[in-house]
Amino acid sequence: MAHLEDNEDVAAYPAAPWSLVGQLFLTLFRLPEATAGRPAGIHGAAFVSYEEGSPLTYSELLVARPSGRSRVTIEDIWVDSPASMAGGRELWAIPKELCDFTLDSSHTGPLSRTEWSAGLERHPIAHARFTDVSRAGARLPFRSSVRQPPLEPGGREGAAVMRGTAKILPCRAHWDFATDGPLGWLAGARPLASVRMAGFRMSFG
Numbered sequence: 001m002a003h004l005e006d007n008e009d010v011a012a013y014p015a016a017p018w019s020l021v022g023q024l025f026l027t028l029f030r031l032p033e034a035t036a037g038r039p040a041g042i043h044g045a046a047f048v049s050y051e052e053g054s055p056l057t058y059s060e061l062l063v064a065r066p067s068g069r070s071r072v073t074i075e076d077i078w079v080d081s082p083a084s085m086a087g088g089r090e091l092w093a094i095p096k097e098l099c100d101f102t103l104d105s106s107h108t109g110p111l112s113r114t115e116w117s118a119g120l121e122r123h124p125i126a127h128a129r130f131t132d133v134s135r136a137g138a139r140l141p142f143r144s145s146v147r148q149p150p151l152e153p154g155g156r157e158g159a160a161v162m163r164g165t166a167k168i169l170p171c172r173a174h175w176d177f178a179t180d181g182p183l184g185w186l187a188g189a190r191p192l193a194s195v196r197m198a199g200f201r202m203s204f205g
Contacts, residue, residue: 012083013084013087016091016160020202023198023199024049024196025171025195027128027194029186029191042065044063044065045128046061047128059101061116062078063183070143071147074146080100082098093149099118100118111131128173134167146158146159146161160204161204173194
């Protein structure tokens with residue numbers, strides 16, 4: 001195990017790579033023009049649940065943008081695990097912060113309905129609803145990489161490869177971003193497509 005040396009409440013986290021299992025719900029948005037320091041173009045927002053079988057179990061909300069062929073840069077990210085926050089920042093320069101989540105999911109045959117929300121001290125960040133049949137899909141491989149700028153001047157860049165398999169199918173999604181929250185800049189973006197990765201098994205690091 002490793003830890004963040006300068007954190008007063010030292011949070012232990014696993015060594016890289018992390019072998020993760022769970023569920024991911026992703027929507028791609030097109031931002032029509034640069035705003036709030038974010039470039040125009042494609043940005044992806046995702047809620048993720050890391051479940052039993054992972055070295056850490058926690059919820060996550062992230063926004064990322066393409067930064068090369070099969071490569072993304074994570075712009076904003078929140079988790080509800082201090083250990084995940086410490087590991088993400090120390091190992092890969094991923095700018096994780098803490099927030100609170102609610103998650104509710106129900107199943108009727110192959111149909112799943114899932115509702116997520118994320119907020120900080122009762123101030124909402126984002127809320128989303130998803131409907132899909134991804135649990136009935138075929139398991140497919142995926143591979144991508146993450147490249148992160150330094151978290152502070154003079155710091156090191158971060159890089160990680162993620163590869164694994166999941167049951168991947170399109171889904172129906174509806175997102176609401178709090179206009180006065182940290183993702184308010186996405187409130188006017190146009191959703192393009194949504195996908196669920198059900199039961200993913202992934203190596204990250």
